[in-house]
Amino acid sequence: SQTIHQWPATLVQPVGSPLSLECTVEGTSNPNLYWYRQAAGRGLQLLFYSVGIGQISSEVPQNLSASRPQDRQFILSSKKLLLSDSGFYLCAWSVQEFTGELFFGEGSRLTVL
């Protein structure tokens, strides 16, 4: 069966510090991978998605970046965090053949102080 792991679950970082959130998927090959951010009252915002190794599409211009160094690994990074980067970050995957369902990780709560 397929599983998705996301870590760390909770992170408190000072403004200006770097960020690295990691997500891995097991039990499937060549998935589409996604990073979403959930901020209070703003719903779920698509940040990045990837349809293959090294292929990243950015939806929102900001100081965040994403990388996909391996087929089932998706990393969200920042060189210098801003207060506005605080939120709940969710990684998700779907099958390449697009059967419709997105499978979500448990999320990473980032607080920037």
Place this chain on the structure above:
Amino acid sequence: GEDVEQSLFLSVREGDSSVINCTYTDSSSTYLYWYKQEPGAGLQLLTYIFSNMDMKQDQRLTVLLNKKDKHLSLRIADTQTGDSAIYFCAESGTGTYKYIFGTGTRLKVLA
């Protein structure tokens, strides 16, 4: 661009029916979804409907789609306290890998 809108809050009494509404702007949407988020957790798919359908029923859940008005609703019959959560409407289209989510509706079920 694509946009999906929902009301932010809904409060119902246990045993009553809940109706959560959603409007979307992308007329090329192929799939429309309802996801549920428990506190502090990721989202889980509740149900989805193809754009060529008007209604789908799955146990206590009924999804209604009005393509003309681009309006989607989720009805939960006999709402229970365990149904308290945030419900997200989402859409995706043919030929795109993007899933666009609404703001989420926080459902509170009163005992």
